[in-house]
Amino acid sequence: MAEQGKVIFHGMWASPFARGVKLALNLKGISYEYVEEDLVNKSDLLLKYNPVHKKVPVLVHNGKAIAESLVILEYIDETWKDGPKLLPSDPYKRAQARFWSKFIHEQLFEITFLIFKTDGEVQQKAIDGMHEKLNTLENGMKTLLVQGNLGFENDVGILDAIFYSLFGGYKAHEEVLGIKFIVAEKFPVLFSWLMAIVELDVVKKQAPPHQQLVQGLQRYRNSGLKSSAST
Amino acid sequence: MAEQGKVIFHGMWASPFARGVKLALNLKGISYEYVEEDLVNKSDLLLKYNPVHKKVPVLVHNGKAIAESLVILEYIDETWKDGPKLLPSDPYKRAQARFWSKFIHEQLFEITFLIFKTDGEVQQKAIDGMHEKLNTLENGMKTLLVQGNLGFENDVGILDAIFYSLFGGYKAHEEVLGIKFIVAEKFPVLFSWLMAIVELDVVKKQAPPHQQLVQGLQRYRNSGLKSSAST
Structure with missing residues (x-):
């Protein structure tokens, strides 16, 4: 290297x-x-x-x-050009990976944070919005999958890293919120994709212990609920 | 080619x-x-x-x-690798161009649209926010300029294109809003940069006629004011 x-x-x-x-x-x-x-x-x-x-x-x-x-x-x-490529070499495929990375980054993070920090009607509205956006992402990833251009079918790259950023802690999300976002019946492509990513050795090695993440997210949720109750 | x-x-x-x-x-x-x-x-x-x-x-x-x-x-x-490069070849310089392009794209457009669509206190708050963000951009571009890494000193590229996207119609902005955003005394680097871009032949050739842009922006402003008054 x-x-x-x-x-x-x-x-x-x-x-x-x-x-x-x-x-x-x-x-x-x-x-x-x-x-x-x-x-x-x-x-x-x-x-x-x-x-x-x-x-x-x-x-x-x-x-x-x-x-x-x-x-x-x-x-x-x-x-670091040695090691796996994080973006495909074809410009159009790179554009697709950038487009969807940007989509996840701009449209899915904030709403996830909101779901953690709220309750009741506000939370439900955010959850509905999240499902709509996940539906858009599912359709986009289905297209990429058909084209043989979704990470877990080839190299793992930037798009996978961004998706993993958001949902790598999905088990802790489920435990803290009591909500499953990436359900196989509803989002089969996203589900298989997430499962493929979290099963990678490199991912398993870097993941924080489940209970530690649950406690961290619970603290984040409690402080968010407290501050939204006081405004 | x-x-x-x-x-x-x-x-x-x-x-x-x-x-x-x-x-x-x-x-x-x-x-x-x-x-x-x-x-x-x-x-x-x-x-x-x-x-x-x-x-x-x-x-x-x-x-x-x-x-x-x-x-x-x-x-x-x-x-299209022939013709001028739109990003520098050095990865760190590319990262800087991407960082600031993203900053302009994510932080300056929406607030500009808001200034066009509002009046009074709401508009003033947006103008104040805009000045703060322009201050951040001025400082960032000063650093790039000192490093010899700002477009108009070298090739014109993605960062220049994004800045031009936002302020290419600055004369029409001034006429419709009665506000000068990029003032030389306040934002000397942004001012010189904008002047250098709008003086490029390629830019002059593509710019829409001033009066047409003024009328278009005035229509945009009127419809925005109308819809905010009715909500």
């Missing part, structure tokens, strides 16, 4: 966004120094490296900082 | 997003068939090609449709 330089990865163990970047680093076999960030009390380094968004993940490569999951994933693919 | 294939571009003359894609096509010297879309009465083709967002721009290359400005811009750069 080519000289990889010094890689520092600022994450937070339960952050879904950090989870996807971690998977990409592990898929490429890149060694890195890991810095766990406390998002309640952000480090000076995090504020220096990501002054615009002040969020994890941040990747620092030979002193240069890169922020934003999708930007980092592309950077990883373009910098 | 390599065989370019059949290129069809679905746009709308006043759409800022379409403006950026048009610039990229023109920069690369790609011949295309243009389809003007009526966004009030969307064509079956637009709904077929972009079923997820149902928006322009859409690029159709040899029958394959690509949607979403940033995805299209990357596709154009990767497909």
